[in-house]
Amino acid sequence: xxxxREEIKSAIDKAILELFSVEEEQLAESAKLYEDLxxxxxxxxxxxxxxxxxxxQELDFEPEDFRDVQTLGNLIDVIERLLNQGE
Amino acid sequence: MTDAPTADFFSRxxxxxxxSYSAFGLFAPFPAFASLLLAVIPMSIxxxxxxxxxxxQWLCWLFVELxxxxxxxxxxxxxxxxxxxxxxxxxxNHPMLLDAIFIMAHVPNVCCIAKPALAKNVFTRSxxxxxxxxxxxxxxxxxxxxxxxxxxxxxxxxxxxxxxxxDLDLKFRRGAAxxxxxxxxxVLPIVMECKPRALQRHQRWYQIPAExxxxxxxxxxxxxxxxxxxxxxxxxxQYREFTEFLVRYFRTKLSPQTMx
Numbered sequence: 523x524x525x526x527r528e529e530i531k532s533a534i535d536k537a538i539l540e541l542f543s544v545e546e547e548q549l550a551e552s553a554k555l556y557e558d559l560x561x562x563x564x565x566x567x568x569x570x571x572x573x574x575x576x577x578x579q580e581l582d583f584e585p586e587d588f589r590d591v592q593t594l595g596n597l598i599d600v601i602e603r604l605l606n607q608g609e
Numbered sequence: 610m611t612d613a614p615t616a617d618f619f620s621r622x623x624x625x626x627x628x629s630y631s632a633f634g635l636f637a638p639f640p641a642f643a644s645l646l647l648a649v650i651p652m653s654i655x656x657x658x659x660x661x662x663x664x665x666q667w668l669c670w671l672f673v674e675l676x677x678x679x680x681x682x683x684x685x686x687x688x689x690x691x692x693x694x695x696x697x698x699x700x701x702n703h704p705m706l707l708d709a710i711f712i713m714a715h716v717p718n719v720c721c722i723a724k725p726a727l728a729k730n731v732f733t734r735s736x737x738x739x740x741x742x743x744x745x746x747x748x749x750x751x752x753x754x755x756x757x758x759x760x761x762x763x764x765x766x767x768x769x770x771x772x773x774x775x776d777l778d779l780k781f782r783r784g785a786a787x788x789x790x791x792x793x794x795x796v797l798p799i800v801m802e803c804k805p806r807a808l809q810r811h812q813r814w815y816q817i818p819a820e821x822x823x824x825x826x827x828x829x830x831x832x833x834x835x836x837x838x839x840x841x842x843x844x845x846x847q848y849r850e851f852t853e854f855l856v857r858y859f860r861t862k863l864s865p866q867t868m869x
Contacts, residue, residue, distance in 0.1 A: 541845040564787050568845050 525577065530601050534594070537572040541565070551595030559594070566591075573601070581605070613805030613818040622817045625679035630814055632675055636668060640736040647739060658741040662718055665740060669714035673707070682807070682822035686715050690830045693717065695761040697797035697831055698754075700785050702859050703767045704776060706808035708801045711826050712765060716799070720762040751791055758794045768855065772810045776802070776863045779856050786851040789834035790844060796834060798855070800827040800862045827862065 525533075535549045544559050555561040561569065566588060574580055581604050591597050643664055647657050677684055694716055701712060713719050721742045727733045728744040737744075743753060743764070754764055766788070768781035789796050802825040805818045837854045838847040 541843045543846065543849065562783065564783070564848070565845050568843070572843075 525602075525605055527598060527602060530598050530605070533573060533576040534598060534601070537569055537576050541568060541572055549594060551593065551598065553594045554592055555594065555597065579605070582607075612809075612812070612816075613820060615816045615819060620819075621680060622819070623815045625676070625681040626814055626817050628679050629676045629681055633672065636672060638732070639668060640665060641732055644736045644739045648735070657739055661736065661740040666713055666717065666719070669710045673711055673714050681817070682824050684711070684824035684826065687825065687827045689828065694763050694797050694828075694831065696758045697763045697795050698758070698785065698789050698792070699763050699765045699797045699799060700855065701765070701767055701799040702776075702779060702801050702863070703769045703772050704801055704806060704809075705772065705803045708767070709765065711801070711824070712799055715826060716763055716828070718762050720757050720764045722764070722766065751788065754788055755792045755794075758792055763797065764788070768852070774809070777860055779859055781852050781856050783848045783852050785855065786834065786848045790838070790847050790851060793833065793835065795831040797831040798829040798858060798862075800829060800859060802827070802863065829862070
């Protein structure tokens, strides 16, 4: 299933707002997941599970896929790549 | 917070500190030698692990008693509950260097979480392996902790990650809350108090307070995380809520009104 970058960001934003105590204004692509949004590695697992439900698709990923993810923008890049790989 | 006045370098208390560190250096290789001996005696892995942990507990007890005998401090252990802990997530604050030693001396069957460097160190790795200690960052960490808890082991965690600078300025990370909520095993809080503060991160070994250090180890009643969070909320919010609860819990226990 193909999604635009904006659609992916919208799904991630929705999941983050449901799961974490963050404000919508904080969700810029430059926001750092840990330093700005207080989302650690264990939170990322829950975020991805929630995202699977949000996009109604099982993302096929390995932990190494997220090794270099620092910002929200990096996360969107990885999700976009994983979705394109699945096609 | 300013440090308490320190004892003169040639005072009895500094001598006591020197003797204590020397004793530690003398006793430290003992578990490794014992591990080598246990490794060649035919027995099950579980039996070997039990013996190794009992040896470590006994050595820790001996060490804390020896330091008290040398006059470095006076300590007491308070049990808020008479139940012998088994299968608990042991959570403690971390004001001084010897916190883990005191806890291992007085809580049976403790499973520590070792730093990866210790798991690779040639002097410590065999003891850690035989004791069945976990390594921080190992794969399937949460599943392994659940397995250890199900066997009745007490898994020790310091949510601060390192020694703190102040009793009431507690910065707990969420790892302990993650485990407590994901595993649903009871948390056993242990409150460590040290007055005046000693053996802190920024202090050298001879910077011992001039006043006799009083150490109190309070082994509190255990409880489940689900009793203190909104279990209908997402797990991620429960981790945060329980971490905040733990900070408030320890602050209440450590506040001057509670300590006296």
